[in-house]
Amino acid sequence: xxxxxxxxxxxxxxxxxxxxxxxxxxxxxxxxxxxxxxxxxxxxxxxxxxxxxxxxxxxxxxxxxxxxxxxxxxxxxxxxxxxxxxxxxxxxxxxxxxxxxxxxxxxxxxxxxxxxxxxxxxxxxxxxxxxxxxxxxxxxxxxxxxxxxxxxxxxxxxxxxxxxxxxxxxxxxxxxxxxxxxxxxxxxxxxxxxxxxxxxxxxxxxxxxxxxxxxxxxxxxxxxxxxxxxxxxxxxxxxxxxxxxxxxxxxxxxxxxxxxxxxxxxxxx
Amino acid sequence: xxxxxxxxxxxxxxxxxxxxxxxxxxxxxxxxxxxxxxxxxxxxxxxxxxxxxxxxxxxxxxxxxxxxxxxxxxxxxxxxxxxxxxxxxxxxxxxxxxxxxxxxxxxxxxxxxxxxxxxxxxxxxxxxxxxxxxxxxxxxxxxxxxxxxxxxxxxxxxxxxxxxxxxxxxxxxxxxxxxxxxxxxxxxxxxxxxxxxxxxxxxxxxxxxxxxxxxxxxxxxxxxxxxxxxxxxxxxxxxxxxxxxxxxxxxxxxxxxxxxxxxxxxxxxxxxxxxxx
Numbered sequence: 359x360x361x362x363x364x365x366x367x368x369x370x371x372x373x374x375x376x377x378x379x380x381x382x383x384x385x386x387x388x389x390x391x392x393x394x395x396x397x398x399x400x401x402x403x404x405x406x407x408x409x410x411x412x413x414x415x416x417x418x419x420x421x422x423x424x425x426x427x428x429x430x431x432x433x434x435x436x437x438x439x440x441x442x443x444x445x446x447x448x449x450x451x452x453x454x455x456x457x458x459x460x461x462x463x464x465x466x467x468x469x470x471x472x473x474x475x476x477x478x479x480x481x482x483x484x485x486x487x488x489x490x491x492x493x494x495x496x497x498x499x500x501x502x503x504x505x506x507x508x509x510x511x512x513x514x515x516x517x518x519x520x521x522x523x524x525x526x527x528x529x530x531x532x533x534x535x536x537x538x539x540x541x542x543x544x545x546x547x548x549x550x551x552x553x554x555x556x557x558x559x560x561x562x563x564x565x566x567x568x569x570x571x572x573x574x575x576x577x578x579x580x581x582x583x584x585x586x587x588x589x590x591x592x593x594x595x596x597x598x599x600x601x602x603x604x605x606x607x608x609x610x611x612x613x614x615x616x617x618x619x620x621x622x623x624x625x626x627x
Numbered sequence: 628x629x630x631x632x633x634x635x636x637x638x639x640x641x642x643x644x645x646x647x648x649x650x651x652x653x654x655x656x657x658x659x660x661x662x663x664x665x666x667x668x669x670x671x672x673x674x675x676x677x678x679x680x681x682x683x684x685x686x687x688x689x690x691x692x693x694x695x696x697x698x699x700x701x702x703x704x705x706x707x708x709x710x711x712x713x714x715x716x717x718x719x720x721x722x723x724x725x726x727x728x729x730x731x732x733x734x735x736x737x738x739x740x741x742x743x744x745x746x747x748x749x750x751x752x753x754x755x756x757x758x759x760x761x762x763x764x765x766x767x768x769x770x771x772x773x774x775x776x777x778x779x780x781x782x783x784x785x786x787x788x789x790x791x792x793x794x795x796x797x798x799x800x801x802x803x804x805x806x807x808x809x810x811x812x813x814x815x816x817x818x819x820x821x822x823x824x825x826x827x828x829x830x831x832x833x834x835x836x837x838x839x840x841x842x843x844x845x846x847x848x849x850x851x852x853x854x855x856x857x858x859x860x861x862x863x864x865x866x867x868x869x870x871x872x873x874x875x876x877x878x879x880x881x882x883x884x885x886x887x888x889x890x891x892x893x894x895x896x897x898x899x900x901x902x903x904x
Contacts, residue, residue: 443809445802462810496902
């Protein structure tokens with residue numbers, strides 16, 4: 359951890375949603391977490407524990423109900439310009455071609471059409487979609503659409519990259535491919551990353567630190583530093599004995615929470 | 628409240644177009660259609676000649692003569708092209724006005740929960756009015772000229788388009804909305820690049836039926852009181868017990884509606900190139 363201003367600071371951040379029956383549901387309770395500039399943090403936790411809510415608060419899509427959230431030392435009141443967000447679902451515009459989708463962030467930020475196009479073309483190449491510039495999203499595979507989303511997010515050169523199970527819907531091989539791709543592109547950008555996943559292998563293979571969340575309401579349970587050297591080969595690393603030790607450590611911590619979530623879910627439904 | 632507001636007046640975005648026959652069955656299909664028309668017109672002609680009174684029911688040959696007469700000699704109120712262009716202008720103006728205002732208000736209210744909740748009961752009430760009655764009022768307000776017909780066409784077009792645009796604007800997927808905001812879209816950029824395109828298929832679905840409504844509006848307006856137009860021809864034919872004239876005007880109107888439909892289909896294809904087919 360560096361001594362400089364953290365890229366992200368969550369200080370006892372709490373989020374309460376009104377629930378359908380008129381009551382309220384606490385998704386996050388007093389989450390405290392600092393993410394340093396250029397650090398890659400993954401967040402794991404039981405299903406439905408409120409991991410994604412953390413990202414909503416950092417991105418400014420949802421205001422915190424309590425505590426403080428700041429990005430680069432500034433309290434988050436609206437969507438910070440330096441944040442990029444990759445969603446679990448497809449969020450590209452179906453009526454725009456690949457290159458126009460990638461150029462979107464630049465166009466919104468006032469970059470001229472020609473320049474935005476040419477920079478977008480460059481990014482389309484970088485994510486390996488050369489030749490597909492004029493395709494519409496529905497003409498691409500799920501993995502290719504994720505590449506579009508990745509280029510769309512990275513072209514704005516965010517200092518903070520929020521990722522909500524971005525590869526969750528992909529098949530195993532494509533997912534591993536995309537993880538490698540992400541590490542490669544991230545190494546060039548040095549953005550601070552918060553990556554939510556429920557795949558422990560993915561969480562450890564990508565991260566500098568793995569944050570384990572408790573069952574709902576989510577709060578930080580433990581933080582496991584991942585000291586495996588970089589650059590990493592996502593395919594190879596999972597066979598490393600150090601990796602296996604980390605996996606056990608994270609899983610031991612997570613297992614209790616998964617069980618709590620499961621019994622809660624069982625009693626509820 | 629707003630949820631129920633949309634559900635009522637909307638037309639689902641489906642392909643209403645008659646499929647062009649393809650492949651090996653193409654010619655039999657065309658032959659079947661031709662046979663059906665021949666059977667229908669032939670039996671009518673026969674019935675009109677031998678059994679029923681063509682004074683009331685007319686028959687295809689009389690209608691053809693009437694049409695030929697209109698197109699060569701003109702109507703008793705001037706050239707038929709004058710009548711057609713008059714009616715068409717009213718319908719097109721009413722359609723354009725209704726569509727633009729309907730889309731703008733629909734999208735605006737679709738994006739503003741507060742506005743839509745405030746206005747929902749009024750819009751529902753306005754939609755419940757049998758709007759065709761307004762044609763009489765418009766003749767009093769705007770006189771026998773074109774504007775009273777444009778106004779009638781407008782009120783008929785507006786609501787259909789409005790409800791669809793409203794629904795379309797509300798159905799922007801949440802994640803696409805969030806993504807565009809993260810990418811830095813301003814409110815205006817959001818409208819133009821996300822909301823309007825997203826609502827396109829809803830809006831287009833309503834436009835197909837809307838042009839039909841615009842024609843109805845124009846014709847009912849003319850029927851109520853006018854000195855030119857196809858509706859006036861119908862009113863005149865009714866007054867002189869000229870059933871062939873009514874049929875002839877009906878055929879012209881049908882052709883106009885089908886031509887407009889063809890134009891709209893071309894526009895729709897162009898605007899929805901991005902959709903899977």
